[in-house]
Amino acid sequence: MTLVKIVDVTPRDGLQDATGYVPVADKVALTRDLFQAGIHAIEVASFVHPRWVPLLADGEAVLSQLQDLPGELIALAPNLKGVERAIAAGANTVTLVVSASESHNKANLNRSRDETLSQLTEATRRAHEAGLKVRGAISTAFECPFEGVVPINSVAFIAERYCDMGVDELGIADTLGTATPIQVKERVCVVQSIAPKIPLALHLxxxxxxxxxxxAMAYEHGVRIFESAVGGLGGCPYAPGAAGNLDTEKLVTFFQAQGLASHIDISQLPGIRQRLLNVIAQQLAPPN
Amino acid sequence: MTLVKIVDVTPRDGLQDATGYVPVADKVALTRDLFQAGIHAIEVASFVHPRWVPLLADGEAVLSQLQDLPGELIALAPNLKGVERAIAAGANTVTLVVSASESHNKANLNRSRDETLSQLTEATRRAHEAGLKVRGAISTAFECPFEGVVPINSVAFIAERYCDMGVDELGIADTLGTATPIQVKERVCVVQSIAPKIPLALHLxxxxxxxxxxxAMAYEHGVRIFESAVGGLGGCPYAPGAAGNLDTEKLVTFFQAQGLASHIDISQLPGIRQRLLNVIAQQLAPPN
Structure with missing residues (x-):
C-alpha cells in the first residue's frame, strides 16, 4: 500500500486567523485527538514574533504539554530566533517559510526574500544541531495576492536555496487557493527535478x-505529504482573499476511497471537528 | 492550445429525471442557448421506448426544430429501432449504451449485455450508412448500484465489442458518482489501450x-471530451442513489482557469442556468 502522510495544521495555521483566542488546553486536546485518530504530524505552534500574530504567542505553553506525544510536533519558525524558541520549547520539527513572491514575503515576514534566506541557512544548521527535522515551505508558490501568478522560476529559486541549506522536506503552498491541477503538476515537477530525493509536501x-x-494531480506526480485543517479552518492574515485550508476530513475521505491513508481512523474526525467548533463558538458567544 | 470538448447533456440526460415535463420549445431554446455559448455538441433527445421514459417521448419534435443548427445533435439510442428513429428525426450523432454490469444493463435496457451488443452491431452499421456519427457509451463503468465495484475486465469487454462494431467515439460513465481519480486512471488507460485511436469521453x-x-486525472491521461449538464441536473432513473451530472459551469470554469475550453463564453452560462431553473420551477408550481 502506498503511504500518504497527512500533516494537520489546525492548532497553528487553522487557528491563527480565528475570531477569538483558543486556550492552550483546547489546542493540546485537539492535538491529542488528532494523534489518537492516526494523524501523527501536527503543526502545533508558531514562533513568529508575538507582536505579529498575538493569537499564537502560546507556542511554548502548548508544546510543554505535548512532550509525551510520540509524533511529529511541528513549529513554524520564520527566522533563527524562532528556531531557537522552537528548540527550547521542545518541538521536534520546524517549518521555515519563504514566499516565492517578494511582496508577500515582505508582508508576511517584514523583510526581503534574500534577507530571509540568508538567515535560514544558520537557522537550519542550528535546528539540525539540536536534532530537529527541518521543513522548507515555499509560500505563494502559485499566486501572490499582490503580484498575481508567480513565475515558476521564483519557486525553483527558493527550492534551490532550501536544497543548499540541506532541509529535510520541502513544501509548496497555494496560499490564495487559486492553484489548478496543471499548475500543481508543473510546480511539483520543477521542485522534484531540483530535489528528487527530498520529500515534497503540498499545502492547499x-x-x-x-x-x-x-x-489528485499532485499524488499522480509523486507527492505523498498533504497539509490540511479540521473543518477547513485557517487562512493567511497577510493574504487578503485567501480561503480556508483543505479540510482534513474531506481529504482523508478522498484518500481512503482510493485505498490510501487507511492508518487514519476517519470515524473520529467528525467528533474532533465538532469539539473544535464548540470551542470556537464559545469565543464568539457574547459574555454573560 | 489543447482542445477540450464539452458535451452538454442537459436537454436529454439532465431533464429525463426532472420532476415535471419540460416543453419542447424550452428544450429547443436551451439547446440554442448552449450552442450560442460555444457548446457545439449537445445531447438533445432519447429514442428509448416512450413507455420507459415518458418525459423524453418528444425527441422527434425537439430535433425537428433544430435542423438549422450546425452542431453535433446527439440522440441516445438503445437499439436498432432507436437508431432508425434518430436517423428519421434528423440527429447527426447517436449514442449507444451498454452497461458494464449485467444487472444495471437489465434494469436500464431490459435485456442482457450480450443481447444488447448483438443488436448494436447492426445499429452501428445502419447509423453509419445514414451518415451519422456513432458514440459507444459504457454505463456503470465504475460502480453498479446492484453489483458494487465493476471489474475493469467488464469495461474492457464492452470497449472491445464497441471497437469491433467500428464506433467513432467511446465513452465511460460513472453512473453512480463514486469514481475516484485512481479508478478513472485505470479505466481510461485500459480503454485507451484497447482503442488508442478512438476519442474517449468521460461522463461524471x-x-x-x-x-x-x-x-483532472482523465485530462492528464489524454481524455479530451467531457459530458456535463447545466446546474448539475440529471441522474439515472435506474441507478438508485445516483446524483446529478457534473455541472457545466463548474467544469468550464475549471478548464478556463487552466487555459482550456476558451472557445466557450462562460459569461452566458449563469443566464442559461437561470432560465432553465425558471422553466423547471414553473412545472413545480401548483396550478392556479
Whole structure:
C-alpha cells in the first residue's frame, strides 16, 4: 500500500486567523485527538514574533504539554530566533517559510526574500544541531495576492536555496487557493527535478472547490505529504482573499476511497471537528 | 492550445429525471442557448421506448426544430429501432449504451449485455450508412448500484465489442458518482489501450465532490471530451442513489482557469442556468 502522510495544521495555521483566542488546553486536546485518530504530524505552534500574530504567542505553553506525544510536533519558525524558541520549547520539527513572491514575503515576514534566506541557512544548521527535522515551505508558490501568478522560476529559486541549506522536506503552498491541477503538476515537477530525493509536501486552500483535483494531480506526480485543517479552518492574515485550508476530513475521505491513508481512523474526525467548533463558538458567544 | 470538448447533456440526460415535463420549445431554446455559448455538441433527445421514459417521448419534435443548427445533435439510442428513429428525426450523432454490469444493463435496457451488443452491431452499421456519427457509451463503468465495484475486465469487454462494431467515439460513465481519480486512471488507460485511436469521453456525476478531481486525472491521461449538464441536473432513473451530472459551469470554469475550453463564453452560462431553473420551477408550481 502506498503511504500518504497527512500533516494537520489546525492548532497553528487553522487557528491563527480565528475570531477569538483558543486556550492552550483546547489546542493540546485537539492535538491529542488528532494523534489518537492516526494523524501523527501536527503543526502545533508558531514562533513568529508575538507582536505579529498575538493569537499564537502560546507556542511554548502548548508544546510543554505535548512532550509525551510520540509524533511529529511541528513549529513554524520564520527566522533563527524562532528556531531557537522552537528548540527550547521542545518541538521536534520546524517549518521555515519563504514566499516565492517578494511582496508577500515582505508582508508576511517584514523583510526581503534574500534577507530571509540568508538567515535560514544558520537557522537550519542550528535546528539540525539540536536534532530537529527541518521543513522548507515555499509560500505563494502559485499566486501572490499582490503580484498575481508567480513565475515558476521564483519557486525553483527558493527550492534551490532550501536544497543548499540541506532541509529535510520541502513544501509548496497555494496560499490564495487559486492553484489548478496543471499548475500543481508543473510546480511539483520543477521542485522534484531540483530535489528528487527530498520529500515534497503540498499545502492547499480550497477556495474554488479545486482542492481535491489538485491533490489528485499532485499524488499522480509523486507527492505523498498533504497539509490540511479540521473543518477547513485557517487562512493567511497577510493574504487578503485567501480561503480556508483543505479540510482534513474531506481529504482523508478522498484518500481512503482510493485505498490510501487507511492508518487514519476517519470515524473520529467528525467528533474532533465538532469539539473544535464548540470551542470556537464559545469565543464568539457574547459574555454573560 | 489543447482542445477540450464539452458535451452538454442537459436537454436529454439532465431533464429525463426532472420532476415535471419540460416543453419542447424550452428544450429547443436551451439547446440554442448552449450552442450560442460555444457548446457545439449537445445531447438533445432519447429514442428509448416512450413507455420507459415518458418525459423524453418528444425527441422527434425537439430535433425537428433544430435542423438549422450546425452542431453535433446527439440522440441516445438503445437499439436498432432507436437508431432508425434518430436517423428519421434528423440527429447527426447517436449514442449507444451498454452497461458494464449485467444487472444495471437489465434494469436500464431490459435485456442482457450480450443481447444488447448483438443488436448494436447492426445499429452501428445502419447509423453509419445514414451518415451519422456513432458514440459507444459504457454505463456503470465504475460502480453498479446492484453489483458494487465493476471489474475493469467488464469495461474492457464492452470497449472491445464497441471497437469491433467500428464506433467513432467511446465513452465511460460513472453512473453512480463514486469514481475516484485512481479508478478513472485505470479505466481510461485500459480503454485507451484497447482503442488508442478512438476519442474517449468521460461522463461524471458529482455526488461526493470528486468530479473535478476525476476530470483532472482523465485530462492528464489524454481524455479530451467531457459530458456535463447545466446546474448539475440529471441522474439515472435506474441507478438508485445516483446524483446529478457534473455541472457545466463548474467544469468550464475549471478548464478556463487552466487555459482550456476558451472557445466557450462562460459569461452566458449563469443566464442559461437561470432560465432553465425558471422553466423547471414553473412545472413545480401548483396550478392556479
Amino acid at each position: 486552500h480550497d477556495r474554488l472547490g479545486w482542492g481535491l483535483a489538485n491533490v | 456525476h458529482d455526488r461526493l465532490g470528486w468530479g473535478l478531481a476525476n476530470v
